[in-house]
Amino acid sequence: MDWEERLFATFDDLEQQAAALYDAERAAELGDRARAEYAAVTLAGRLMSSVDDELALDVTGVGTVAGRLVRVAGEWCLLERPGHDWIVPLAAVAAVTGASGRAVPEVAWPAVARLGLGSALRRLADAGEPVVVHRRDGGRHELVPTRVGADFVEGRGPEGREVLVAFPAVAAVQSAST
CATH class of the missing domain: 2.30.30.600 (SH3 type barrels.)
Structure with missing residues (x-):
């Protein structure tokens, strides 16, 4: 694997890590929103x-x-x-x-x-x-x-x-x- 392929593989890996972090943060935020919305249910x-x-x-x-x-x-x-x-x-x-x-x-x-x-x-x-x-x-x-x-x-x-x-x-x- 040449340096260009390694560089793109590293970028792909970083993008996947960033997407996973975003998904985890988003799931927590959606859970917080759902709890807050349900707190208003009578x-x-x-x-x-x-x-x-x-x-x-x-x-x-x-x-x-x-x-x-x-x-x-x-x-x-x-x-x-x-x-x-x-x-x-x-x-x-x-x-x-x-x-x-x-x-x-x-x-x-x-x-x-x-x-x-x-x-x-x-x-x-x-x-x-x-x-x-x-x-x-x-x-x-x-x-x-x-x-x-x-x-x-x-x-x-x-x-x-x-x-x-x-x-x-x-x-x-x-x-x-x-």
């Missing part, structure tokens, strides 16, 4: 991609609630199961089993997904049907919702007394299926 975003799927929620103060995920909003979700619908504030969800591996970014959510927990509870109050409000501490209230304030739901209990339940205390609201 539970609601993951659940949004699971609408119409069967899944199980471990709800603080209630236990496991399994059913078909019907609707997701930024603050709550609606599970449907035979005999009952469950409105569950996402803040009360401890774990989810069966969710899709994908996520839907908030900009792609339908407009109704921006409605708060109060909107869902107002619908129940309008229906006038009895519900069970499960609290995060394990307590529960059987009542017919009558009004919904900014941060509480009001209803009439079985003995006719008014009961106010603050939203932060609500783990789930169980209603009859419609």
Whole structure:
């Protein structure tokens, strides 16, 4: 091999080393970017991609609630199961089993997904049907919702007394299926 061939072989080797270093740096950078992007994914975003799927929620103060995920909003979700619908504030969800591996970014959510927990509870109050409000501490209230304030739901209990339940205390609201 003459000096010119050795020189070109050395240049080829250096180019290959530089390409390998670039690929290694690029892979690390892409990994960092992927982690940073995923850090912005919310539970609601993951659940949004699971609408119409069967899944199980471990709800603080209630236990496991399994059913078909019907609707997701930024603050709550609606599970449907035979005999009952469950409105569950996402803040009360401890774990989810069966969710899709994908996520839907908030900009792609339908407009109704921006409605708060109060909107869902107002619908129940309008229906006038009895519900069970499960609290995060394990307590529960059987009542017919009558009004919904900014941060509480009001209803009439079985003995006719008014009961106010603050939203932060609500783990789930169980209603009859419609």
